[in-house]
Each structure stands twice: as structure tokens, then as C-alpha cells.
Amino acid sequence: MKQRSYLALEGIGVTFATRNGPFVALQNIDLNVERGELVALIGHSGCGKSTLLNVIAGLTKASTGVIFLDGQVVDAPGPDRAVVFQDHSLLPWLTVAENVALAVDKVFAATLNRAARRDLVMHNLELVHMAGNAAKRPAELSGGMKQRVGIARAIAVKPRLLLMDEPFGALDALTRANLQDMVMELQASQGSTVVMITHDVDEAVLLADRVVMMTNGPAATIGEDLAVKLARPRHRLEIADTSGYVGARTDVLRFLYERFSHPGEKAA
Amino acid sequence: MASAVLKLVETPVGTLPENVVAPQPLRLALPVAAPVAVVPRSALQLWLDARAAAILPPLIMLVVLLGVWQALCSAPDARFPSPIKVWTESHDVIVHPLKGVSFDAGKIKVADGADVGILVHIATSLERVAIGYSLAAVAGIALGVLIGSSLFAFRALDPLFQVLRTVPPLAWLPLSLAAFQQANPATVFLIFITAIWPIILNTAVGVQTIPAAYRNVAKVLALSRPQYFFKIMLPASVPYMFTGLRIGVGMSWLAIVAAEMVQGGTGIGFFIWDSYNSSLLTDTIVALVYIGLVGFALDRIVAFVGRRIAREG
Ligand SMILES: Nc1ncnc2c1ncn2[C@@H]1O[C@H](COP(=O)(O)OP(=O)(O)O)[C@@H](O)[C@H]1O
Ligand SMILES: [Mg+2]
Numbered sequence A: 001m002k003q004r005s006y007l008a009l010e011g012i013g014v015t016f017a018t019r020n021g022p023f024v025a026l027q028n029i030d031l032n033v034e035r036g037e038l039v040a041l042i043g044h045s046g047c048g049k050s051t052l053l054n055v056i057a058g059l060t061k062a063s064t065g066v067i068f069l070d071g072q073v074v075d076a077p078g079p080d081r082a083v084v085f086q087d088h089s090l091l092p093w094l095t096v097a098e099n100v101a102l103a104v105d106k107v108f109a110a111t112l113n114r115a116a117r118r119d120l121v122m123h124n125l126e127l128v129h130m131a132g133n134a135a136k137r138p139a140e141l142s143g144g145m146k147q148r149v150g151i152a153r154a155i156a157v158k159p160r161l162l163l164m165d166e167p168f169g170a171l172d173a174l175t176r177a178n179l180q181d182m183v184m185e186l187q188a189s190q191g192s193t194v195v196m197i198t199h200d201v202d203e204a205v206l207l208a209d210r211v212v213m214m215t216n217g218p219a220a221t222i223g224e225d226l227a228v229k230l231a232r233p234r235h236r237l238e239i240a241d242t243s244g245y246v247g248a249r250t251d252v253l254r255f256l257y258e259r260f261s262h263p264g265e266k267a268a
Numbered sequence B: 001m002a003s004a005v006l007k008l009v010e011t012p013v014g015t016l017p018e019n020v021v022a023p024q025p026l027r028l029a030l031p032v033a034a035p036v037a038v039v040p041r042s043a044l045q046l047w048l049d050a051r052a053a054a055i056l057p058p059l060i061m062l063v064v065l066l067g068v069w070q071a072l073c074s075a076p077d078a079r080f081p082s083p084i085k086v087w088t089e090s091h092d093v094i095v096h097p098l099k100g101v102s103f104d105a106g107k108i109k110v111a112d113g114a115d116v117g118i119l120v121h122i123a124t125s126l127e128r129v130a131i132g133y134s135l136a137a138v139a140g141i142a143l144g145v146l147i148g149s150s151l152f153a154f155r156a157l158d159p160l161f162q163v164l165r166t167v168p169p170l171a172w173l174p175l176s177l178a179a180f181q182q183a184n185p186a187t188v189f190l191i192f193i194t195a196i197w198p199i200i201l202n203t204a205v206g207v208q209t210i211p212a213a214y215r216n217v218a219k220v221l222a223l224s225r226p227q228y229f230f231k232i233m234l235p236a237s238v239p240y241m242f243t244g245l246r247i248g249v250g251m252s253w254l255a256i257v258a259a260e261m262v263q264g265g266t267g268i269g270f271f272i273w274d275s276y277n278s279s280l281l282t283d284t285i286v287a288l289v290y291i292g293l294v295g296f297a298l299d300r301i302v303a304f305v306g307r308r309i310a311r312e313g
Helices: A050-055 A096-107 A114-127 A143-158 A171-192 A201-207 A243-259 A263-268 B002-021 B025-074 B084-091 B091-094 B119-150 B153-164 B169-180 B183-208 B212-220 B225-263 B268-277 B281-312
Strands: A007-018 A021-033 A038-042 A064-069 A081-084 A162-163 A192-197 A210-214 A220-226 B099-103 B107-110
Touching: A007 A050, A021 B025, A038 A050, A038 A201, A050 A081, A050 A162, A050 A192, A050 B002, A081 B212, A096 A114, A096 B169, A114 A143, A143 A162, A143 A171, A171 A192, A171 A201, A192 A201, A192 B107, A201 B025, A210 A243, A220 A243, A243 B107, B025 B084, B084 B091, B084 B183, B084 B281, B091 B281, B107 B153, B119 B183, B119 B225, B119 B268, B119 B281, B169 B183, B169 B225, B183 B225, B212 B225, B225 B268, B268 B281
Parallel strands: A038 A192, A038 A210, A081 A162, A162 A192
Antiparallel strands: A007 A021, A007 A064, A210 A220, B099 B107
16 A cells, blocks of 8 residues: 555545535645645635635535545644644734743643743744744734744644645735745754645745645646755745746746636636 | 833933043933933923813813803792702702711721711612622623523524513512512612623623634634633623623613612612602702712723723733
8 A cells, every 4th residue: 555645635625505505615636745845835816725724724624535644534623733824813812922822831731841831932932033022912013023923833832734824925025035034944943844825926936845736716626736846945046046946936827827817817 | 101201211312422422420420310300390291281181171161061050040939959059058968978977996887777978878879789780790791601602592592682681670670679579689680680681792792703713723722612711712702791891880870770769768869869859959969960970980990990801811
């Protein structure tokens, strides 16, 4: 029998019951992610990227198919698959440290004592350069800072899989570049396995080992799976005009704007 | 206020480099010391200015109102007492609000019966409100959380609550008197049944509208039910709860006066009824002022507590 990948999606389909009858959002999705890989999911808005991520997270039930993580079936949410939400989803009544502590205290309640958990919170805030803002509330932070905390909360529980849903979509270009560099550093130092949704072609090619492109919905599936063969560590300026980068970028653009142009433009 | 302090502190800091070049201790010390002496005074001045700007308009309004009232009611055959008449006729009520209360070796003793000062009546009313309202707060939040988090409970109970909440407080009084036999618990029950509906319904809305984002955080962390309740549900719905609690305290105060007027004995409602029966209209006017001020204070206290809790988390 063939060895399964670290994360294996087999025949995943999602059908929503809507007022106008069943709506097939995803169909027949097979996806394999190896340990330590960073996979970027890209596709037009509304194609079903968030739905797929939510299925992996266990927040949405798959109508068909199975998901294996490290050989085990997963079908309910759990902290082993941490999620960085697009809207950061920090709890506004808790401070930065308390937001991270909520996750750490839950996951390490039995294995670490209070002081060790506190250290873990601060360590992870240091990793995202937010230790100096530990006592602030989310309302006092900029969008980029909130997302740093969101990332700290996710990685602090040492998840087996890190899921990110357009984590930098709402940020300005400079902040986004900063955070992209930070994610690359974190992934290199922690060896995390990451599935990240993006609609930014440059972000996908810069960060990912593989760019998985989704066809347009309804009944979206995986259209192409492109390996980005660029050496790490990657520096955005150094790789910007290498043939590997430009080639990968062109491939993704071609997929998005030639083969699967935006549904709205196609109809016109 | 904060920005004013900041500005004044900034000025000496801005001039500091110039002084550093000439390292004479006296010149260095002077520009630093001088503003320190100025800061508190001008900050106080600013504070006083702000206070005056806030207090002056209502004060003028009050004087105008009293003046017009006096002018309208100063005719000898006026049916309605003028402010000056209120002052002279109800002088006793106004200057002896604590009649019947004696301080004895640090202990406060209150005379029994109805012939006590107006503040004693108010205290009696407040005590009833405190008991009835506290019970309503506890039961109301519990029921609100129940119907907010269980669709079955919502469908079962919401129609009942919607009907019952429209029943005027006084309509409960006969049932309440029949059930409790005594005036005091009957009034407390009346407060309870008046205040509970807005608390239930607002808490339920708060729980129902917890953003999906927070629920997803809880799911990903696999929080247990009690953890979800204390860490997500309660803090997320606190603002709604306090909206209900604030409406509830206002309604309690409305209901207590009506209830005491009907059921008699003690309390500020009884005081009003008694003054009407004794044709002491000026006493009624004094009581109205007190009731208004106490109701206002209750509303502000609940609002303040709500803001504090929402901020603390
Ligand atoms: N709970 C739901 N019920 C019905 N339809 C849904 C639901 N969630 C998502 N959809 C539909 O599924 C499609 C994919 O949505 P989504 O995964 O959010 O897209 P993306 O993240 O790629 O922009 C959309 O057409 C959306 O309207
Ligand atoms: Mg999405």
C-alpha cells in the first residue's frame, strides 16, 4: 500500500443546503501535503478556498471524502490544526497576552505549569515581535499587529498543521511584505506544515513550496498543482527577476486569467 | 486634559538640546523646574473651565425654569404651589430628610412607622428594589443565556416571555398580594417581575449575536462548554446584558412608586400617596424631585458598572 502523505485529502466534496436547493461548492478534491511543506491555495474569490480550509480545520463538515492528518482521520475541529483567520478574530475583551494564553492554557493545561505556560506565551509573542505590546488590547493595535498576534496564538499551541485564510489580505503592501518575511522565518525555524489561502500571486510564489490552483465554482476542484523550485531562504528582491520566480508567476497568472478567468469577466 | 499636560511637558523637552550645549546647572534646572510648577495650575484651570462649560447651561436652565414657574403660580388663588411656597410649606420635609433616624454609639436606629423623613422612605423603597432587582438580574441573565443558546428553549419560552412582558407591573399586584399575603414580599415580587423581561430578552440577543468568528476560535481550541460560557459567551454578551439591566433598573423604580402608592405602609410611593391624602401638594413636589434624582442615579450607576466590566473583560 502506498504511504499516505502527512496531510491527505481524499475525494473531498462540500454541498451546502440553500434556499434554492443544494449548492455544490467543492467536488472531488484530492490534495497531499508533506510534512514541513508550505502550500498556497489560490483561486478567484468565491471559488471555495475558505470552504476547503474550513473543512480541513473541521469547522465545516465535508459531504464526501476523508481527511487524514499524520495517518489519522480528522473530522472535528481541534487545536492540532490551528487557524489564522483573515479578520484575525482576536477577542477584544482580552489583552494580547491573554488572547494567546487562552490557547496555550487550553492546550497545555495538563502538561505545563502556570509559569511555563506564561513563558510560552511570551516566547511566542517575541517570535512575532509583539512582546512589547503584551498588555495592550486588540483595539489599540494596527491591522498588521493584530495579525501578528493571531499568528502567535496559532503557533503557540504547536499545531500539527497551520491553516491561514488570506492572513494578509486586509493589510497594506509594506505591512504585508513584513509579515510574509516573518512567516518565512517562522516556517524555517519551526518546520511547520502550512496551508495558506491567498489571492495574491506574488505572495503565493514567494512563500510556497507548491501553489495549488482552484478552478472556479460551483463544484470547484483543483485545477493545477505547481511546484515552486526556488531555494530557501528566499529574499524578495534577489529572486524577483530569476527565471524560476518569473516562470512560476507566469504559470499561475496564466491559469487565473487565461484558463479560469474570473467568472464575472467570462460571462461578459 | 491629557493632551494639555502632554503639550506643556513637550515644550521643555524641545528646548533641552540648546541648554545642554551650555552646561551650567542653574540654566539647565530653570527651564525644567518652571513648567513643573505651572502644569498643575493650568491643568486645574482647564479642568475647571470644562466643568463650568458643562454645569453652566443646566444651571441657567434650572433658574429660568424656577423663575417661570414662580411667575406662573404666584397669584394668590393659584391651584398649583409656586417654588417659594414649596420651600415654606414643606420646609420640614426638606430640611429634615432623616427624621426618625438616630445615631446611637455608631449604630443607626430607624423609628418604625410612617412618620419618618423622606430619605428613610427612599431607603425603604431602595431596599425593596435592591432585592427584587438582584433576583431579576440573576434569573434574567440565566434565562437569557438559556434561550439565547438553545433554539429549542427559545422556541418554547420566547412567545411566553413576549406576552408576559407586556403586562403592566401593577396588574401583577393583586396576584402578588394573594400569593405572598404581606406587603413587603409582594412589592419585591412586583419589582422582580417588572425588571426581569428586558434583562432576559437583551441577554438572549447578546448570546444569539455572538460573532461567528468568536465561536470559530472556541471550536478550533475545542473549548469545553463551561470554558466557552465563561471565556466567550459571558464577555461577548456583557454589553447586551447591561442594556437590559439598565432598562430593568429604570422600570423597577417606576414600578416601586406605583406599587407603594397602592399597597401603602412605607416607602416613597406611600409618602406621595400620604401627602396627596393630607392635601400636602408641596410635599409631593419634593418627593418627585427626590424620585427623579434617585432614578437618575440608579441609571447612571448601572451604566457605569456596565462600562467598567466591559472594559475590564
Ligand atoms: N454556509 C454556506 N451556505 C451556502 N453557501 C455557502 C456557504 N459557505 C460558502 N458558500 C458558498 O460557497 C462558495 C465558496 O465560498 P468561499 O469558500 O467562501 O469562497 P472563497 O473563500 O474562495 O472566496 C461561494 O459561492 C459561497 O457563496
Ligand atoms: Mg474566503
